[in-house]
Amino acid sequence: MSGLATCDVCPRHCHLAPGALGACRARRNVDGAVVPEAYGRVTSLALDPVEKKPLARFHPGSYLLSVGGYGCNLACPFCQNHQISQAGEKDVAWRELSPEGLVALAEDARRRDPRVIGIAHTYNEPLVAWEYVADAARLARERGLVTVLVSNGCAELGVIDELAPLLDAANIDLKGFSPAFYEACGGAQGSLDAVRATVERLAAEPGCHLEVTTLVVPGKNDAEDEVDAIARWLAILPGDVVYHVTRYFPHWRMADVPATPVATVRRLADVARRHLAHVYVGNC
Numbered sequence: 001m002s003g004l005a006t007c008d009v010c011p012r013h014c015h016l017a018p019g020a021l022g023a024c025r026a027r028r029n030v031d032g033a034v035v036p037e038a039y040g041r042v043t044s045l046a047l048d049p050v051e052k053k054p055l056a057r058f059h060p061g062s063y064l065l066s067v068g069g070y071g072c073n074l075a076c077p078f079c080q081n082h083q084i085s086q087a088g089e090k091d092v093a094w095r096e097l098s099p100e101g102l103v104a105l106a107e108d109a110r111r112r113d114p115r116v117i118g119i120a121h122t123y124n125e126p127l128v129a130w131e132y133v134a135d136a137a138r139l140a141r142e143r144g145l146v147t148v149l150v151s152n153g154c155a156e157l158g159v160i161d162e163l164a165p166l167l168d169a170a171n172i173d174l175k176g177f178s179p180a181f182y183e184a185c186g187g188a189q190g191s192l193d194a195v196r197a198t199v200e201r202l203a204a205e206p207g208c209h210l211e212v213t214t215l216v217v218p219g220k221n222d223a224e225d226e227v228d229a230i231a232r233w234l235a236i237l238p239g240d241v242v243y244h245v246t247r248y249f250p251h252w253r254m255a256d257v258p259a260t261p262v263a264t265v266r267r268l269a270d271v272a273r274r275h276l277a278h279v280y281v282g283n284c
């Protein structure tokens with residue numbers, strides 16, 4: 001079919017007919033080119049403590065203007081933000097906020113409270129409209145504000161190569177260490193490899209502080225061997241990667257699966273500490 005276009009942002013590589021929307025609901029084929037339709041479409045805006053991202057070792061005690069839009073290239077059945085991550089433009093209220101407008105809001109927030117140090121792109125999956133992150137990050141840096149990415153990390157390396165030098169910190173959500181779990185999270189083939197490549201690329205970026213988070217879901221990714229393998233891999237990366245092991249709570253399509261026992265989270269954190277100096281537990 002003429003006018004078909006393929007998106008090269010993530011491993012899903014959506015082949016889109018003219019006018020069609022990608023699986024993430026954020027990118028569309030317009031006149032034969034895949035464009036980030038969700039660029040600058042903001043659904044959520046809040047001042048969050050940096051520890052909430054979570055970032056444990058990046059300017060503790062500071063605050064970030066946290067911004068989210070809609071769309072995601074995964075569909076984790078336990079998603080805490082499914083109202084926006086699984087939404088398209090007609091499913092959720094949004095407003096246009098240019099990169100200039102976003103940076104101006106962050107500067108206003110910093111004037112009111114000097115603990116505000118920058119902007120976090122978070123809540124839904126920022127990489128599905130990564131161009132917005134990049135444009136805002138360039139402006140933020142000019143104004144002395146930091147940029148933080150909170151992401152599933154599931155993107156092609158070309159995207160991460162563009163973004164990495166613009167980031168001051170990132171928290172990448174590593175769902176688990178098996179392709180099967182990524183598939184259960186709605187990931188396309190190659191998703192785990194893509195996330196691993198993202199983590200490796202960001203770890204190698206000198207100006208980007210990196211933390212990684214795994215939400216431990218009972219019976220899905222709570223095997224000691226799996227966390228041990230993750231920690232071993234993180235330990236050989238450049239820098240001193242911080243790792244969070246966090247507790248799952250029933251939500252959305254997994255409302256029937258009970259919360260992770262606190263003891264399990266603490267035990268898995270101890271497993272990770274065999275290899276890593278900085279391991280934190282979350283939601284406990």
Ligand code: SF4
Nearest residue numbers: 007010013014022024
């Ligand atoms: S970012 Fe991924 S899910 Fe979205 S349109 Fe591109 S290939 Fe498809």
